[in-house]
Every structure is written in structure tokens, then in C-alpha cells.
Amino acid sequence: IKYFSQRGYRCVVFTLPNFDGHGGGWGLDFDALTALLADRVRQCTVGPDGEPRKVNLFCHDWGCTLGYLVIDRNPGLVAKMVALDVGGRCPTTSSFYFFVASYQMFLTTCFLLGHPVGTWMTRAFLRVANYRARPLADVSCTMNYVYYHFWRRIFTLGAKAWPPVQVSVPTFFAYG
Numbered sequence: 485i486k487y488f489s490q491r492g493y494r495c496v497v498f499t500l501p502n503f504d505g506h507g508g509g510w511g512l513d514f515d516a517l518t519a520l521l522a523d524r525v526r527q528c529t530v531g532p533d534g535e536p537r538k539v540n541l542f543c544h545d546w547g548c549t550l551g552y553l554v555i556d557r558n559p560g561l562v563a564k565m566v567a568l569d570v571g572g573r574c575p576t577t578s579s580f581y582f583f584v585a586s587y588q589m590f591l592t593t594c595f596l597l598g599h600p601v602g603t604w605m606t607r608a609f610l611r612v613a614n615y616r617a618r619p620l621a622d623v624s625c626t627m628n629y630v631y632y633h634f635w636r637r638i639f640t641l642g643a644k645a646w647p648p649v650q651v652s653v654p655t656f657f658a659y660g
Contacts, residue, residue, distance in 0.1 A: 493540075496528045500546065502626040511629025514637065518553040525554065525561055538563035545569060546630045548657075556649035565655045588631045595628035602628070 485495045498521060502511050512520065531537045541562045543551035548567040555562050590609060594602040602625030610620060637645045 494528070496524075498524050498547075500630070502624070502629055505622065508624075508626045511626065511633065513633045514550070514553065517550055517630075518557060521550050522554045522558045522561060525558075529561070536561075540564045540566070542566045543568065552649045552651055555651055555653055559652065562653050564653055565651070567655060567657045569657075569659045588635065591628040592631045592635055594625045595632045597625065599625055 485497065489495050500517065501520075502508065525539055525541070526536065529537045529539055538560065539562055541551050541554070541564070543565065544567075548569060551562075551565055551567060555565060587609070591606065594606045594609070596602070597605065603623070606625045606628060607620045607623055610623060
């Protein structure tokens with residue numbers, strides 16, 4: 485952010501609900517999160533002449549999923565997208581996909597258990613995973629609502645849960 489701000493770009497950071505140290509409850513599902521993000525982007529895109537301007541969207545982790553949905557559902561809002569994710573080399577074996585589903589289900593369970601047990605379990609998992617993005621004291625099980633809504637959608641809608649999205653803007657994806 486500092487790099488682009490120093491070069492004349494206006495940078496605005498959105499934090500997902502429950503990730504800012506406030507909130508709780510069930511969080512927002514993906515439809516509501518997508519609408520919220522699109523609305524926040526619209527609020528930031530009015531140029532000096534009062535006309536809306538397209539933005540370059542930089543997204544990370546679940547924000548990438550939301551960014552793709554915003555582009556798909558709001559044509560003309562985004563000019564370009566940069567999608568950043570973290571992780572190592574990802575094998576395409578069934579055991580890897582089982583691992584991903586397992587840890588996501590674990591975090592979903594932490595969310596459903598609630599505080600304090602779910603928060604303790606979430607922090608224990610992150611300690612084992614060598615998580616360093618923020619102090620563990622700032623992590624709460626309420627942050628896991630995204631996993632809950634992701635899997636709830638799959639279990640209730642089946643194959644229709646995540647139809648393909650059309651990313652109609654130039655996109656750079658970096659993983660690793």
C-alpha cells in the first residue's frame with residue numbers, strides 16, 4: 485500500500501467483517517459480502533467530476549473470491565485485478581484436497597463452537613500452521629465465518645453453489 489500511495493495512487497483498504505476486532509455473530513454470507521464490497525468500492529470511485537471511475541482491485545485470500553464475484557456481478561466497476569494468495573506448492577492430489585477440506589471444516593467447527601473454546605482451537609491450529617500474519621491474541625473464532633458460509637452453501641446448494649464466474653478484466657494471480 486505504501487509503495488502505491490507514494491506513487492500517486494489512492495489506496496483504500498477494506499477489512500472483512502469480524503476481522504477488525506469487532507463484531508461477532510454469524511458474519512455475512514458470500515452474497516452479502518459481495519454486495520458490501522461492491523458498495524464500498526462504488527463509494528471510493530467517484531472522480532473529481534462526480535463521475536464514477538473504474539478501480540484496480542488488489543485482493544488477498546478470501547478477498548480474491550469476493551473480488552472475482554464483484555467483477556462478475558458488477559460489470560464496469562473494476563478495470564483490473566491483482567489476486568494474491570499465500571501458500572506453498574499445491575499438489576493436485578486427492579489427499580491435498582482432503583487436507584484443505586479438513587482444515588476448513590476444522591475452522592468451521594471452531595466458528596460454530598464459539599468463544600472461548602472455538603477461539604482457543606483456532607489459535608492452536610494457527611500456532612501449528614506457523615501463522616504469522618497477525619498476533620494470535622488478535623485472532624478470534626468469529627473470523628472463521630467465511631469457512632462456515634462457504635461450506636454451508638455447498639451443503640445446501642450442491643453443484644449449483646459456486647457456478648463459474650466470468651472475470652472480464654485483466655487479472656494477475658500470484659500464489660506462493
